[in-house]
Amino acid sequence: MTNVKQAKDSIEEILSQQEYQVYYEDNRNFIQVLWDEIKDWIEELLSNWFSTLQPTSSIGDALIILALLVVVILVLLVIFLLSRNWVRKKRLNYRQPLHQLNEKNWLSHDHLKEANRLEQKKVYSEATRHLFLTFLLVLHEKEWLQARMWKTNWEYHDELRLIKSDLADDFYQLALFFEEVTYGEYNIEEKDYQIYREQIEKWLAELKSINSSIEREEG
Numbered sequence: 001m002t003n004v005k006q007a008k009d010s011i012e013e014i015l016s017q018q019e020y021q022v023y024y025e026d027n028r029n030f031i032q033v034l035w036d037e038i039k040d041w042i043e044e045l046l047s048n049w050f051s052t053l054q055p056t057s058s059i060g061d062a063l064i065i066l067a068l069l070v071v072v073i074l075v076l077l078v079i080f081l082l083s084r085n086w087v088r089k090k091r092l093n094y095r096q097p098l099h100q101l102n103e104k105n106w107l108s109h110d111h112l113k114e115a116n117r118l119e120q121k122k123v124y125s126e127a128t129r130h131l132f133l134t135f136l137l138v139l140h141e142k143e144w145l146q147a148r149m150w151k152t153n154w155e156y157h158d159e160l161r162l163i164k165s166d167l168a169d170d171f172y173q174l175a176l177f178f179e180e181v182t183y184g185e186y187n188i189e190e191k192d193y194q195i196y197r198e199q200i201e202k203w204l205a206e207l208k209s210i211n212s213s214i215e216r217e218e219g
Helices: 002-015 018-024 030-049 057-091 108-120 124-141 153-161 165-182 190-218
Strands: none
Touching: 108 124, 124 153, 124 165, 124 190, 153 165, 165 190
16 A cells, blocks of 8 residues: 555656646647637537537638638728728818808709809809709708708718718719819819719709609609
């Protein structure tokens, strides 16, 4: 009995020495620890979803890498969409298109009349501004947005996005051109002005058509 106890003590003493204890130490670095934890988490997730799935080590690693790639792609996609939205918002300045106090009581037809007058005089920059305000106030009169002195074009764009996405996209381009001409140094030519006017008129006609069809349905 004494010999057995002595042998047991000798084995414990040997195993307690450093060259044996190093076997039981975790020598992994941070990346390895993190990778192993992620693997364990994904393996547990996969086993919960597919109770019959018992992948081998190589298949399990492949599935984990695939899952991580999908997550990375989704994260990059979200970052791309957010950054694109931020850039688009940045391009539309924080100016209020209805800031002219002497025009605060003007309606859409007042701005259209002024645009026509300025077009006749070949003052295309100012005519562009009044064309855009015509479009903006028609949208307000149709109750597709709420025009206010303190609002920016980006806020109008967000309101339209909730109603009609293609209109919101076109509004963004029209507002961007309006700001470049009105506040920037873009010298608009007659050809550019006529293209801009055609785009405005296309939407004005469509809005009028939508309104007429609604009235017929209600009648």
